[in-house]
Amino acid sequence: MAERTAPALRSFDRLYVGGRWAEPATGERIEVVSPATEEAIASTPAASNADVDAAVAAARAAFDDGPWPRMSPAERAAALRRVGAELDARAAEIAPAFSAEIGAPLAAATAFHQLPETMWNAAADVLERFPFEEERQTADGPMRAIHEPVGVVGTITPWNAPVPNASIKAAPALAAGCTVVLKPAPEGPVTALMFAEAVEAAGLPEGVVSVLPAGREVGEHLVTHPGVDKIAFTGSTAAGRRIMSLCGERIARVTLELGGKSAGIVADDIALDGFLGDLVFAGIGHSGQVCAALTRILVPRRRHDEIVAAIAEIMAGIKVGDPSDPDTVLGPLAAERQRDRVESYVRLGVEEGATLAYGGGRPEGLDRGWYVEPTLFSDVENSMRIAQEEIFGPVLCVIPYDTTEDAIAIANDSIFGLSGAVYADDLELAERIARGVRTGQMCINGWGMCVVEPFGGFKQSGLGREGGAEGLAAYLEIKLIEGLPAR
Template identity: 50%
Template sequence: MNDVVEYRKLFIGGDWVTPTGTGTLDVISPHSEERVGRVPAATVEDVDRAVAAARAAFDTGPWPLMPLAERIGVVTRIKEGIAARAGDFAELISRQNGAPMSSAVRTQVLGAVAAYGSACTTAAEFGWEQERPGVTGPMVVRHEPVGVVAAVVPWNVPQLVIAAKLAPALLAGCTVVLKPAPETPLDANLLAEVCTEAGLPRGVLSVLPADRDVSGHLVAHPEVDKVAFTGSVLAGKQIMAAAAENLTRVTLELGGKSAAILLEDADLDTAIPHVVAGAFVNSGQACVALTRILVPAARYDEVADTLAAAIAALRVGDPSDPATVIGPMVSARQRQRNLDYIRLGQEEGAKILTGGGVPAGLSSGWYVEPTLLGNVDNSMRVAREEIFGPVVCLIAFEDEDDAVRIANDSDLGLSGAVWAGDVQHGLDVARRVRTGTFSVNCQRFDVAGPFGGYKNSGLGREFGPEGLAAYLETKSIFLPAQ
């Protein structure tokens, strides 16, 4: 798949239709800096068409009334369609956002396949309708689909994030207008093809690549019942404000500045490889990345040397090379953002322990060396603001209480991890850290468990029964007393 991938039509309500405007979005390879794709840019009129199709499909179509087993069957076929074309999806994603192919296959595509499968299992086991005894008589508590969903997804792990929204929304009986990021629209269009082949009814799904203004029209649309968004804190606040006008339900999965805590009795030989993998997942362009590494002051030099050597050994380069661990940043702007933060960290007093610039020997591409900043204080901007790249901070703590204090001293609370001499000790620490997910003596993510953040890291949860419930309204039906 080395040719330019070009679409001339938009997928609206199950059909490929001519866009109302003439604008296009070019997809540029972060590695070669050459155009690898082009799609039509949706307009506000296209948004209105897509929302109208979704509204009609929800209000009068078969999808919300279809037996759950039939909806599970369709979603299962979507899962199988993605798995059958896993190589195509992974290559498209890698060409668009520069993700190393190993990550694109394992995390971005097979992770999405797992998410669809897990969501189907959750839906089959969910308590959709329950009889309960009340104070004055019996009742039935029902869960019903929320309605038309606007799903707005980022560029960094597009298919996994789409699955987090599309799978539970479809299983709930909702209809969806999907807005992919301008940087990664191609895999979303391929997904539309898979959904059609899976038998998804007309009107249930639309895919609208668009810029920020058109996206704003979608999330503020009065006929949208729920917005599901993954992205920056700033954009999340703007979406929440827009949704407030119509009391539109929202799920927001926003940024992270997660801490990896290495306690005094941590086994470094075991911990360091996990820390490095968690810090530089998807070339550091991940909201769950372990970007603050907290170490005992007494072991600071030991950890600094070991960690710097492990980071320096990470292979940087062409994402299509199976040996590559660190690919390019998604854009020139994102590369400059990382370099600016490295410079800022030095101005604040941080010391570059490894990396710190642009890798030598790469004639094109938006690359940043995997970088470890030492002598970092948690008050520095590099320790408080999400950089979204291969730049991590090493922070010393005095004792366990100090480590927990530093981990919690953040406006964000999405993920984190701790390494301790035994799991129970680590679990005790995990209970004290205010984040939505946390790992003990490992760095895990599981599509069966609820995922989301505390504080400015967002509202609501995705995955698991909590993620399905986010696409449902709850109704109480009161019956006459016996």
């Protein structure tokens, strides 16, 4: 086999602070390592607490005294559309960089980077029709409810999709009239700074946006910064608990999009050939590194063995390998620690008594890179840790059920409630199941993540929503004015 070499990426020497490219406060750098080959392929500055202080000061000045929150909705909407257009124009450069940096197959990376323009345009659409001022009639006379931007927003986003993750937070925050300091994860700094280039090209006012790739400690400094009015976080539930606690100490506003262990429920009446491929890729696409992935597969007990065999056959046909190869379906995990975490859960599943029906190892011939085979456990009990804890890897658990009520109860027996799906020919049955599962999103006979309508979780999957009018409202405060005459 020919030696694989990771493509080199463009390195950066500056951070994007308050709408300007600035020298970092320290010489510390982030080395980007290819998940496919374990080679160093780029580097960027690592932001420090001092860089956060500078960015927050710029954002504070831009919010308190600058034009952005005082622009009309139409003016801000036009600026959002420019950001979306700039991201779309750069998608052909950003997608392969994301593939090299995070390990997503090139086809998947290309699809991911068709989303940001949609997100920015959708936020602009919501902005243009949002009722920022409402007159309300009460027994005490007319009153006006005024929706005002919350202020300076700090965002903390994970590595699994740096540009879409930045967009789903920054677009509604900016639509509301807020200013934003983005702290992307250190595993995806190159594409995060490419996002900053698009924002710069869109011509937003000074101070409105900063992009500071950095680690956990710098993120905590942003969360606790007295100049930040709201934190918007995507990541693990454990980290979300910590952030919510810190925000609670100073009553800072917070939105949390956290973990999941979502269920794909197969009804007894549906033929396998119509949906199973969709169900499998809803669980292991992007190597399972998706918060809303369907990783618990609930199946009628009498069909358990049939469905397990069919899923194993699909997995056997999946090409795992070099993400730059157009035939690759699954790439590596994004980080060595993530590969180690997934492998530890595979061992745990065997120890718990589940049957390892497919995969579980490292693919043959891939001696370098953080690869894991697509993995299938059967005969899983929902109480097992592999069925209760978010693995964030290409691991599916097949869990048998006896009745529809049993399936709903199993799906709900989780600390999470982010997503889910039901596959059934009987749409009345499908709707009954969808309504019965306590989760933020349920899909019928398909799966996806809607990026333009409210997305978020029940229970420990999060707090608040992103997308749609609800996503914009999450960045607004309400002021009631009394004593003015009716108009």
